[in-house]
Amino acid sequence: MQAKLTIDLNAICDNWRALDALSAQSVETGAVIKADAYGLGANIVGPALAAAGVKTFFVAQAEEGVVLRRAIGAGPRIFNFSGLMAGDQQALDEYNVIPVLNSVAQINAFKTGRCAVQFDSGMNRLGLEPAEVAKLTGKIAALGPELVISHLACADEPDHSMNTAQLAGFRAMSVDFPKTAKSLAATGGVLLGSDYHYDLTRPGIGLYGGLPFVGAKPVVVLDLPVIQVRDVLVGETVGYGNNWTAGKTTKIATVSGGYADGILRSSGSANLYADGVACPIVGRVSMDLITVDVSALKTVPPMLSLLNNVQTVDVLADHAGTIGYEILTGLGARYKCRYIGGS
């Protein structure tokens, strides 16, 4: 028996609609579906979002664009954030995936066709520097990009001065491209308000139920099957390194699931849940197994849940010392996936 990952396609589509409603009617809301739709399966999530009305998708690699195109068919646009790397051209052409050209080298390597261009407004990760844009204005205009984009480094901190600095930077860099559609905002940028929305927003994490979109509906439930239950006596230890010692007789359930399933080894302070009752993890999270104090339960159900509407990806991330994004994208390959909802 495998652990069960339930993915709510209706919640994803509702989150997209809710984010779409935060920008003006004239602003298109795309969907970022890179990293296999943040770990939830681009080949299923993509068609669901397309059916909900998404007309523009973003992926991180040409190979992801191919998978997505096969899933969603010929209609929607797919932009590839990493642009045009060596060996990408054929796949991009064949599957109509639009490169987001990031550097002078990528622009020079690009022959012709549909494209977008990324400007670096200060994150120094991907995109052309202001001086490069100034120098190449004519060449960029001649390419006829469908979109110029930039990306915010601190959008999850609304008061960070970097946001307004990047907004001003993007405005200055794009002033010579008045007729080209522009995009600056991911989920955090959508929440920063209309100055950041431009022509197209591109939410990612918010679709999948994660912060900084506080109003997001949770999307995933993860249930781990119980293999065995035992009583552990005072002074006995549990797990690797004798990391936990029973202070009183404790009922311990061993569940199937571990860090090989993306349940981070650092998440040992989290709980598993049975009908809303929190059962703390005890001992180290191991590769395939987790041990849980189920003393609070009268009867131990066949499965305990690690992700649910109480312990969301962000709550679990807090326990693990990371962010909800890493919890989602780390979800492993051994789960039995069940999708609910969708059209």
Add this chain to the structure above:
Amino acid sequence: MQAKLTIDLNAICDNWRALDALSAQSVETGAVIKADAYGLGANIVGPALAAAGVKTFFVAQAEEGVVLRRAIGAGPRIFNFSGLMAGDQQALDEYNVIPVLNSVAQINAFKTGRCAVQFDSGMNRLGLEPAEVAKLTGKIAALGPELVISHLACADEPDHSMNTAQLAGFRAMSVDFPKTAKSLAATGGVLLGSDYHYDLTRPGIGLYGGLPFVGAKPVVVLDLPVIQVRDVLVGETVGYGNNWTAGKTTKIATVSGGYADGILRSSGSANLYADGVACPIVGRVSMDLITVDVSALKTVPPMLSLLNNVQTVDVLADHAGTIGYEILTGLGARYKCRYIGGS
């Protein structure tokens, strides 16, 4: 272009032979290949190890047993550590996967056929308690298990008193099964010496190049493609949260790879390597991208390596605050895998 993960099947087989050589001729050396061969692909690693002479494999779930059986054919034995969970029986029977029965409930649910039994010698994770074994001696004997096993909680700490305590516990629990083959040692146990070897050892991590097997040959090389290179000026910041600020003009490469590929977000103190030259990660590891200070390089190669013979899985694990096991099993699905060696 995708990152490239190179997996050395010869190194895996050499590690198995080296661990096999540490126990007497009469001791069989099995191979633990759970969690998709610790993230390296059980369908490829399994046949390579079988060709090298492995006759007994261990997996963590019935479903993994099915995948492995399909890959290695009818010959070798496959034991399933999680035993017999609800819904497992048919797959176990059909694919000749032998359950390791862990609890009274599993023993009661088991009808007939090949089996093993796990005794808990103190880890309190999986296996029968001493009192349960005493009570069920006749029933267990009647099942005719091919193997009784237990698992060490602290084998990577050779001087830990838990090792001798578990050895004594296992000895006492198995005294009534004199003719049944016994197994106690995983990689750590193999290194603890012959008292721990019994009839069959079952190394896992050591096969894949990880500690505590200090003599293991590294098995994986991971190369990340460079998307873009830029100069970052004094005072400029890089990455999310403006986490890193340039103290001098710095050449930054943005490479394709991130926490969605299992490169833990907490591994930001690690390096990438170009021909042995260490290039420190700067800024936050993001979902699909990592930014690296390549100022030390005269020319930036098309790829930089994250895992190699210098920065092994254990060195990277130290940077990330975890263990090599989690690095290996976290390796993501977006890599282009290349296997070298094998028969």
